[in-house]
Amino acid sequence: MNLVTIDEIHAAAKRVAGVALRTPLLPQLWASPAKLWLKPENLQQIGAFKVRGAYNAIAALDEKTREKGVVAYSSGNHAQAVAFAAKQFGVPAVIVVPDVTPRIKVEATASHGAEVVEVPIGQRESAAHAIAEERGLTLIPPFDHRNVIAGQGTAGLEIAEDLPDVEVVLIPISGGGLASGIGTAIRALAPNAKIFGVEPELAADTAEGLKAGHRVDWPVEKRARTIADGLRSQPSELTFAHLQVVLDGMLTVTEEEIREAVRVLARRAGLIAEPSGAVSTAAFLFHADQLPDGKTVAVVSGGNLDPSALGELLG
């Protein structure tokens, strides 16, 4: 399969500059003598890394296509990312969400000026395709797209620039777009680093699939058990092919480890992470025995938490 190249990621970096925040690497004193840096993507304006890929994909469209508008199906961070990115170009965005989506997320998406279409939960994808065709909109998928992968990879460029001798990189895995992109960048620019994907035990389809040598399908009910609601997707053929090439291994973390990592990030790092964003830190905290001992970057992928979850997790 034709994988995303470092040149595509460099091109993405030029596009997203000034829109996606160039997040710093945050050295963590409390993790001494081990060396831990956090890559706080929760500080992006929309609260997650997703803006990198969504903006890059929309920016890469030819102007005529882009003017007609874009559509996405997601109830999570990708929805906000596409809505936000479309707004930067002043083009229409339609976001298809399940009709069970919490009001707060619908409103967050609508607040970027997007049209939110609510459909029964099983019809998200087909509805999005139908709307795309009807209205001539371009579908921006959450991870199964090389410009989305290249966009997410810009976070990897920044890691390699800021810490060229990085030895371990920990990345949350859901659909695999973030790990595909960051992994590609790190392989090219810091080839000595070991790259690990991290999943909840309760949604560890990628760990199982990589071991088996092919994608495996976990039923959605099974994946839905984890508190890490951003990590319930599964890789596509395209992202799985990247993960097979760029990852050195997979780690899985328990629900209690995820909750504790959210608490540690708040108490020690000053960051609000959503459970999905905290799994990489959980891996560092609780599975260091499976990791090389060296300069480690944990990607904190997002921080969008309901206020009630904030109280429950930190109270």
Place this chain on the structure above:
Amino acid sequence: MNLVTIDEIHAAAKRVAGVALRTPLLPQLWASPAKLWLKPENLQQIGAFKVRGAYNAIAALDEKTREKGVVAYSSGNHAQAVAFAAKQFGVPAVIVVPDVTPRIKVEATASHGAEVVEVPIGQRESAAHAIAEERGLTLIPPFDHRNVIAGQGTAGLEIAEDLPDVEVVLIPISGGGLASGIGTAIRALAPNAKIFGVEPELAADTAEGLKAGHRVDWPVEKRARTIADGLRSQPSELTFAHLQVVLDGMLTVTEEEIREAVRVLARRAGLIAEPSGAVSTAAFLFHADQLPDGKTVAVVSGGNLDPSALGELLG
């Protein structure tokens, strides 16, 4: 009075580079259409801006003096900053704290390798001076020192670099070192910006003093009423003279406004701020009518919260 110059701040920036984190400006979507950027000094390794001034003051000592070691009196962020900075140079640090200091803060300071000396609360300053003389250590004051002010000013250099057309800067005021430093940098590099100090209503000695044209003394019991425990100090002659020159005005915020700002920073910005660090955001949220309408930077000065306070404030 001979005020700190922009050249001294530039010199400080060279010294602190690589030790103090160069914090990004975080644009805040939720504050749209107003324009708000946060300067998240809570993300410094010690959880507060204080590392800038402490490190600069120690770095500026001649080597022989520095080798003997340093001493500071503080139970808060300055204690950790001096202990951390001394450790970077491998020189001894003694931190004098009141014997009522919570264990967690004593341990945080000791964890940087500093010797912690506990004395009755009224004797902190005299004990620190006595130890300095006895052992030949250099006292690093929390704000009443031009190298400390110049170090804190490096945050202002970064603001002016990242947002050259900044129009409003909001800075918490306690002893006034941070506002003196940032204010001096902004005056020099972004002279059109208006600079405001922010205090809790319950510790508004500086607002009163600036109006009166001279320092006023609020009894410590009165200042101790505010939840913003980092804002209970009062300016020295040196910092007050800076504040008279660099500030365009003062704002005061209520205890409930401070608490709400801590919640907003957690929910909307992904940041854990301590109450003292949140007063500038509180001023933006609740006193915009007293501010020019324009690109605004709120300095989030620190994030060191007890876990119990975290639960109480966010739960």
